[in-house]
């Protein structure tokens with residue numbers, strides 16, 4: 001594995017980090033808990049020392065699974081990345097959507113990043129994660145009802161208390177990063193980034209490179225599409241929100257698979273799967289510190305971790321860029 005430092009902090013994480021959203025089940029049509037625990041342990045055995053989770057992933061379930069999976073590992077050998085700011089247990093802040101929890105109960109989700117809420121959420125996460133510190137605490141989504149400075153002051157306080165080792169955000173644009181950085185120098189911004197979704201290359205990545213802040217790429221496999229396994233007409237399980245997602249329209253699946261077919265020969269030469277080629281490409285991009293790879297079971301987790309063994313030359317990276325352009329990505 002390769003390990004990289006987050007921003008200007010002393011937190012080192014694995015370049016391929018385990019993404020623990022799907023294992024929480026919520027928005028993924030459920031998940032098998034035993035498979036999930038085994039997946040995290042298998043990833044760790046391959047050198048994946050970092051795990052990205054969030055309270056909203058299964059309303060606490062993902063964090064509890066992470067705690068169970070790492071219970072036998074010395075705490076300083078793993079890095080826990082979690083979040084705050086998506087509440088299902090209050091009716092205040094910025095309303096996001098109606099949803100259902102893992103038991104089918106109706107819930108309302110709010111973005112809330114007030115100081116009081118952050119303090120409570122941090123305690124709840126520490127309890128569920130069975131730990132006394134979080135390696136990277138991240139705002140999950142911007143909350144327009146709370147001044148950015150208030151959120152940053154709260155994270156500064158948690159840093160001083162030693163409850164978190166580093167502070168980051170998710171889904172911030174450059175203007176929001178600039179404003180936040182006036183109160184607290186953030187370690188990272190976690191944003192959506194994959195071969196076929198590269199909007200952040202325009203402004204956010206150059207800003208983060210200039211300001212020595214890490215970009216943590218989420219959904220690098222475009223939620224499974226970039227493994228090449230999704231064909232038109234794919235049947236998703238009940239509650240799996242990929243169905244209806246804009247990347248999962250029939251046209252886009254066909255277009256993406258044609259592109260994947262064009263880079264398949266390179267994957268074969270490298271004795272790699274398409275997913276491994278995609279993950280390696282992701283962490284080779286300028287400014288990208290980490291790729292968060294979600295996995296539901298041991299097999300996926302091991303395969304994703306071993307993407308690190310794929311080495312791409314400049315010519316091979318250029319070949320992929322050319323194919324992306326040729327296929328309209």
Ligand SMILES: NC(=O)c1ccc[n+]([C@@H]2O[C@H](COP(=O)([O-])OP(=O)(O)OC[C@H]3O[C@@H](n4cnc5c(N)ncnc54)[C@H](OP(=O)(O)O)[C@@H]3O)[C@@H](O)[C@H]2O)c1
Pocket residue numbers: 018019020021022052053140170171190191217218219220221222223224225227229275292293294295296299300301303304
């Ligand atoms: N901050 C945010 O707002 C935000 C948003 C999204 C994600 N994230 C984070 O980023 C992480 C990764 O993103 P993601 O989970 O959305 O998507 P992803 O990593 O692009 O894809 C993960 C999914 O693809 C499938 N998959 C993974 N490895 C595979 C393999 N080797 N072979 C075949 N299928 C494979 C699995 O689903 P199936 O088996 O069901 O196909 C898995 O759940 C999340 O877990 C979460 O930690 C953060």
